[in-house]
Amino acid sequence: MELNDKERLRYSRHLLLKEVQEQGQLKLKNAHMAVVGCGGLGSPALFYLAASGIGTLTFIDDDEVELSNLQRQILYKVSHIGQRKSHAASKVLASLNNSIELNPLCTKLTADNVVVLLKNADIVLDCSDNFETRYLLNSYCLKNKKVLISGAAIATSGQVMCFDFRENGPCYACVFPQSDEVESTNCDNFGVLSPLLGVIGAQQALLAINTILGHHSGCYFASVDGMTLKQNVWQIVKDRQCMVCSAAC
Numbered sequence: 001m002e003l004n005d006k007e008r009l010r011y012s013r014h015l016l017l018k019e020v021q022e023q024g025q026l027k028l029k030n031a032h033m034a035v036v037g038c039g040g041l042g043s044p045a046l047f048y049l050a051a052s053g054i055g056t057l058t059f060i061d062d063d064e065v066e067l068s069n070l071q072r073q074i075l076y077k078v079s080h081i082g083q084r085k086s087h088a089a090s091k092v093l094a095s096l097n098n099s100i101e102l103n104p105l106c107t108k109l110t111a112d113n114v115v116v117l118l119k120n121a122d123i124v125l126d127c128s129d130n131f132e133t134r135y136l137l138n139s140y141c142l143k144n145k146k147v148l149i150s151g152a153a154i155a156t157s158g159q160v161m162c163f164d165f166r167e168n169g170p171c172y173a174c175v176f177p178q179s180d181e182v183e184s185t186n187c188d189n190f191g192v193l194s195p196l197l198g199v200i201g202a203q204q205a206l207l208a209i210n211t212i213l214g215h216h217s218g219c220y221f222a223s224v225d226g227m228t229l230k231q232n233v234w235q236i237v238k239d240r241q242c243m244v245c246s247a248a249c
């Protein structure tokens, strides 16, 4: 398989990079990524993945667009208010890149449907805003040996993490052990600085693309301070006592 002339022109700034070239762009074209949550993180992530030429994008959200979303969920416009996010997102992404396959799903991800909905995805981007979905995606990706790229942002700080279960690496619960005491914190009750979501969502897209290109950064955790712009990065170590991934070994 090779790129056609239009694709060579569209992706010409990728093709110039020794880290991508035509072979890398073809890998992106053959990739299938799933984005769970089409909100503040999912919006920039989906924009960059679609623009970059990821061949198939599955994206999942059961919410409708509201006025208060427009402060940060950059996929949506005033005219989308009241529409399903997944459908509105699909229209916007199709107008950006009509040569990729878009698979919008308007449903809530649950333990009952996760296997069916995500089975064809190579990489899963967790752009959700709740721990229930984060632990569900962690268990699913662990069991199915997929790469999970998790993002979160609240108030003025954000985090991005990459878990590579192809290599029996650490899991989300090694970093955030499951507990009944985990608070439900999200943007609805704590607020969030709008562009910080762009920083985190774009980093999730970048990690996903680098993984497909083979420039993988391992099991990675970065924290971003939205006020100082400082970013701390470190490798995640497996917790041998982890109730989720140690039990699965």
Ligand SMILES: [Zn+2]
Pocket: 170, 171, 172, 173, 174, 175, 239, 242, 243, 244, 245, 246
């Ligand atoms: Zn673990």
